Amino acid sequence: MPRSFAADPHSYARPNEVVTTHLALDLTVDFEAKRLSGQATFDLDHRSPEATELVLDTWRLDVTSVTSADGTDLPHQLGEHDPILGQSLTITVGDADRVVVHYSTTGDARALQWLDPEQTASGKQFLFTQNQPILGRTWIPCQDSPGIRASYEAVVRVPSDLLAVMSATNPTERTDDGVYRFAMEIPVPAYLVALAVGDLEFRSLGERAGVYAEPSVVDRAAWEFADTEKMIEAAERLYGPYRWGRYDLLVLPPSFPYGGMENPLLTFATPTLLAGDRSLVTVVAHELAHSWSGNLVTNSTWNDIWLNEGFTVYFETRIDEELYGADYAAMLLILGRQELDHWLTIEKPRDTWLVLDLEDPDEGPSKIPYEKGSLFLRTIEAAVGREKFDVFLREYFDRFAFESMDTPTFLAYLRSELLEPAGLTDEDLQIDSWVYAPGVPSNEPHFASDAFDRVDAQVAAFLGGRTVAELDTDGWVSQQVWHFVRALPDSLPFERFDEVDAAFGLSQSGNIEIATAWLEKVIDAGYVFERSQVDQAMADFLTRHGRALYIRKVYMKLAATPQGIERAREIYAIARPGYHPVAQAQIDKILNPS
Structure with missing residues (x-):
């Protein structure tokens, strides 16, 4: 039966x-x-x-x-x-x-x-x-x-x-x-x-991979996603064969509301990934990982979405580590932990459980199931060792391939196949606190990055009075710039914000992660309301991009003050027709909660 x-x-x-x-x-x-x-x-x-x-x-x-x-x-x-x-x-x-x-x-x-x-x-x-x-x-x-x-x-x-x-x-x-x-x-x-x-053209990326996009975009996309075949090979080394035949990507117009959508055989991708330096291709690793966690073994209902997204964030960073090294992956893990902190401060406690109680799934989950779910899996890995955890995950994907999964079934499988043979109990891993309680339990793993340590040293020097020109920023990658922006205090004098913007080109950044972090920072600081060029860059950002998570962050920051919400509504009146209905519904509730 x-x-x-x-x-x-x-x-x-x-x-x-x-x-x-x-x-x-x-x-x-x-x-x-x-x-x-x-x-x-x-x-x-x-x-x-x-x-x-x-x-x-x-x-x-x-x-x-x-x-x-x-x-x-x-x-x-x-x-x-x-x-x-x-x-x-x-x-x-x-x-x-x-x-x-x-x-x-x-x-x-x-x-x-x-x-x-x-x-x-x-x-x-x-x-x-x-x-x-x-x-x-x-x-x-x-x-x-x-x-x-x-x-x-x-x-x-x-x-x-x-x-x-x-x-x-x-x-x-x-x-x-x-x-x-x-x-x-x-x-x-x-x-x-x-x-x-649409008016689409195709470019091959390898034996099993290719990209579709509009003619003026397709060659840039092919260059940006050149490592896709390598990502497939890295994923297979970790957790078994790719079972879907081909893995192609489609770069959509800017109104696409997500970074990517893991449609089998054809991932839909946002053009915001085309940063020109391959700095955002980890999103491709994420959508590819869904070919195992999500498309292969699927959450039974949307209340168990962490079984899709938490697993996929974990898997994504493992692919990144395979291809780009441990320190690169460490930067992503630290940024992800910062992202989790952000959402823990603004979500209701019940919405920070791993098992959700969604009224309307189309409102879009926060990053909680993504980052807390991944952190929970990292906690298990730390407890049993990576080698055993990798064997467990590969067997999990094989055992439940093309089936659905709910949280109780997964936890029962976890206990019988991994924890009990390792002599570990639920209490040892604080499983109930991870899955059925708010916040992050005390046994979470912590991540270190030499690359971010160097950034922190330069932040201290900058706050101590050095100019940006005097800082040692040679060779910084985009994740380091992102970390630098997040580390700046809201109380920074506006002249120093001017200096940072001029040095790094933050208001005009083509990297959506950096641009969003910068806009969040300058809105909180009030700087955006004092510099017309930064205000215009914000309006351009919100009008040009339709990626829901990022525009949602900026609108939420603006909505926190009377001056900000007035400006947000002015921009939204122009930008809204270009947004997907998914994004429209989310921003409508931020700016007009009644």
Whole structure:
């Protein structure tokens, strides 16, 4: 008997009764109407012999009819619309093993970003989807829970001058008729179904890797991501074979709300990674790591997202250490620990547990499950030793490949396979305090970095009266500049902020991590309100970028004071139309909490 599906508070689906096992999409992309229309055909598995209803998740879809495979109309009903979950679509299927839903999207399809020509680098229309966590239901009727997996295929019709790609087998050149066919033979959750349509070109990065982007961007992207094949090899050395065939990337326009989205076979990536010095490619390592932690072994519900993201941050830094050395990884670990402190100070105590209690997953989690989850795994590693922990993780990915995972099941596996053989108890590792309590327990590991020690010495010299020109900054990498900015006191005289900005070019930095740290600093210090050029750089940053985590940080800082929130609202009125609905929803709540 197959394992039961976990109850998911964020889905109407009843997969323990009838579950979808395969999806066949047939869609037409209409840029003029900003609509997808067609049909979704589902293969069904009746897990309960008595069950006669299939329940799908939807969000304001225009469902025109539901039929059996032979075209017979099937009774169906849309439930009341819930502002978080959308609507249930309940279909009386009897004992049928296939059902067809004929539908189109509406203007409220929040997974879809339709970009006008002036919003793209190529001057042509662009469409991309962002399903995670529960937005798949806004463009596909589906069982929208991460614990439910189905293979899929698709026929997608687009304008003939554009290329369509999906999280599936992909073309590298346009067809003459604008019709594209896709197949994803490995069952995946609905949040990993992805589509993009635009003026795209492809560049190979190696035997298994490549990058898609708009023509004016693609060569820069290929240079920036040149180490991708090496990352795949490093990941395989750590935790076993890459099981998805290819690993390609798609660089999206700036409104993409995340650093990356780990869609299998085709990671979606933000153009903010194109810093020109390969300083932000650790995001590629992160999305690649999701091919094991997340895509291979998936959190059962979004309350267990640390099982995806905490594991992935841990794995990401291990890949970075393999490729770039221990001191490089140490810098990332220290910066991550600083990031965790930031979120611990602003989140409610209950929201700093590893196991969350999310009301609306689409509000976006903080960095808590990412950084606290990774720190918990580092704590386990320190207790048992890296060699044993690596063996455990590799066996974990093998044992639960293409399955879902919840926290109690993981902890039981951890105890039986690693802790008990090592003679360790829950109390030894303070497991309850890590998983089911706020903050960070006392047994956390601490990280040291010679590179950051050198930065700290120069910070002390600067605060002691030396000019930036007198500091020893030769050979600093971007992480060291980032650390320097974070270490500056808010009380620094504005003339000294002038000096730092002029020396490092912080207000104009192309590195989003450095630029965000600088803006947070100068907002807290009040400096941004006294220097019109810095204020303009902030407005340009918030208008140019749509990456939700980073613009959210800046807006939160601005919203903390009456002067700041007034300025934030002025900028947001201009910037908001260019943001993805995911980012819009987050910033709306910051600036207009009522």
